Amino acid sequence: MQCSPDFEPRNRNMKRSFLRGHDENYLITIDYGSDTDIDMDWTPISETPNTVGGPSVGSQEAEPGVTIKDNAGGSTNDDSEQPSSDRPDLMVSLASSDKSPETRTHDMEDDDTEGVPTIIEKKFLAEKIVNLKTPSERVNFIKTTVSESLPASLNDLQQDHLDRLARAWAFKTVAKYQKCARRMSFFLDKEKQYLDGYFVLPKNFFPSERTKRRRVEELEKSLSPEDPGDLVHAVSRTLNKHGHPEAARIIKKSLSPSKQQVILDSLSKPSTTPTPYTAEEALSLILDLGLTQTQYQRLREGANQHGCPLYPSYHEVQKCKISSRPPADELCVTESSASIPLNSLLQHTASRIVNMQNSVLLQIFASQHICEIKATLICSWGFDGSSGQSRYKQKSSTSFDDSSIFATTLTPIRLTAANGTVIWNNSSPQSIRFCRPLHLQYIKESQEKILNEQKYVEDQIAVLDPIEVFVDLGKTITINFDLRFTVIDGKVLSAICGVKSSMCCPICEAKPSTFNSIENIGKGLFTPKPGRLNHGISPLHAWIRLLELCLHIAYRLDIQKWQARGPVLQASVKKRKEEIQQLLLKEMGLRVDFPNNTGSGTSNDGNTARRAFRNYEEFAKLTGLDVEFVRRLWVILVALTCQLPLNADKFGEYCFNVVQYYLTLYQWFPMPASMHKILIHGKDIINSSIIPLGCLGEEGGESRNKMYKSDRLRHSRKISRTATMTDIFNRAMDTSDPLLSSLHLDKRARYRKQLALPQEVLHMLECPSVPTTQEFGDDDQQVEPDENSLDYENEIELENEVTYYRSNSNKSNKASRVPLPCPATGIPKVQYIPLENQLVSLNLDRPP
Incomplete structure (x- = not known):
């Protein structure tokens, strides 16, 4: 298209059409003064310097290019900007801009725009954006690709600058692609020099501290150091002018002494970016809380609506479920x-x-x-x-x-x-x-x-x-x-041992008439049958059976006979039973010996037994039993439920003393088989087990x-x-x-009771050897139980007791912990903490 120098376009659309078909013999400079007044200068190409728009080195025919200049005449980026309708203050010059790499480097040095090289090649960007449909898609692709390659995140001003650079480069590249009839091979061959190299950013894109100081040097000289309000006012106005009202408000508030500390505190706080759950963690949470699929999805939707995508999709949770099951x-x-x-x-x-x-x-x-x-x-x-x-x-x-x-x-x-x-x-x-x-x-x-x-x-x-x-x-x-x-429980043990009567001992098959004679212990009458010591002690049922033993003795204290024969004795036992039931229900909140609604069993369960023996003084007072006898039974039950190794000889010696004490008090009541199994065969059962008896229980x-x-x-x-x-x-x-x-094992452990072990139980433990250089004091020492310790009060067994607490939570002697040597990887470490009470417990660190 040939145009005379006196041609004047009437509007912007005509101007743009004219620019696309300009005469290559002239350099056209357009000044956007307003929408109606357009000043155009015509300068022959031969009169322009090569550094501005001369033909490229080694090329036969120069292609028109775009160079954006501001009103001051400074160039921001050669070969990278296009005319923009929202920037009327820019000067746009069209000239040949396909220069060699050496020429382009020289131009950038002259314009003070030394580029920051990235791993993004121009050829790569061109091949991608020419296939995109809309200009916004092209610009967004360039911005995303370049931003990912930068070492630091961009602020708003840099984002705007990059948007203009990407828009100009995309406009020019697509125009060249269209001139090549949209043929990629022809486009890559013809524009080889244009697509050579990397997409570069101007030197002032990431200004250094020295550059920043040089820019504000004149402003610092003009402002009085005694009045910082002028500087703050100038910065606020500038931020508001460029569309950053929030930043302007923060700058104004920074002068207030009451707001300065608030701002400093917020800056010193670490960022709290939410970490999403993994599929395994989400499934564990579902199982811990007993959530259904609908409940989990509603929980996930609520978190997503509040901008906190914590939970993975239920589809991922279902995949995790498959891995938690056998084929x-x-x-x-x-x-x-x-x-x-x-x-x-x-x-x-x-x-x-x-x-x-x-x-x-x-x-x-x-x-x-x-x-x-x-x-x-x-x-x-x-x-x-x-x-x-x-x-x-x-x-x-x-x-x-x-x-x-x-x-x-x-x-x-x-x-x-x-x-x-x-x-x-x-x-x-x-x-x-x-x-x-x-x-x-x-x-x-x-x-x-x-x-x-x-x-x-x-x-x-x-x-x-x-x-x-x-x-x-x-x-x-x-x-x-x-x-x-x-x-297993006692019924199963009797069945697999072939003992027909539940009153006989399933281990030695002794009859109840022989249980209350100490002389029979040394005569071999209570010798265990082969293979019957490998079935554990059934700690849970031991609590229940010894509770029933105490209750049955208490019902018969008035008559002091094992069997209540005749209506008079039976009425006496029935009356005392009702009195004890009401007293325990009123004073301790315990329901004992009441039939269940299901028609089988009674209200005697593990939680009832543990609460009764834990408060042995009150329990003995209400039932009329000997306090020391009830306390000794409690010590034995705690030792059996404790998940720490016991010394069989010490445990057997303590049980033998309990047998003697029992016979001095209640000789008239034959010892039941469950009590005989614990007191007589407990030592042998401990010796036959390589795992603490508390770990082999039936509570689970x-x-x-x-x-x-x-x-x-x-x-x-x-x-x-x-x-x-x-x-x-x-x-x-x-x-x-x-x-x-x-x-989430540690979280669940927080809701379990942590109770100190009695001193007698500690003497029965097989503790590791203590270093001789460490002194632990007298017997009035106690170990503070930790939330991860293996306590003997496992409240998962039944659901009717939901009140959890931690006793002996004195933290005063926390610094006196002395870790003992760990013999092997994963073995729990035992720690002693001397306290002022007369109880001592053990704190176990969880294995890795």
């Missing part, structure tokens, strides 16, 4: 039962523990310079029946009673290497969160069923093979299994029975009995996963 194809489900092979359950449990303790295993590999570890996973297992389940109105192909459930469970206790190193130790072995289901059946508990289930599990134990778990590159751990049949299995009822109600599908049974089993598998259960 689904190995699960066998019917309308009334669900089971999984023991080998699959152990393999999955062991792999999850190894995954959780990966860092510990890598330390062992590095310290011992080995590539393979042989270890043993100790577990406890057993079964128990529970009545009082809900009866559902669902179709069934076979008739069965779903009001009773018979559950076989397994609990991992400890993973130990062959050299004695403890790799993992379950710090809450009596929690339902580690009690894994093996076989669930809706059937009544009977002796026949007990024996059949024992054979069913023992047959699988006999064919167990070691498993090999991959830890790291070239490093594996081979795990064997040691299963202890201890999650008893508590899990309550969970089956609630899971069936809230977390299962009711479309069919098979679907319901599948959901109950999977829910139990999720809530008992070792990895998930360990995530």
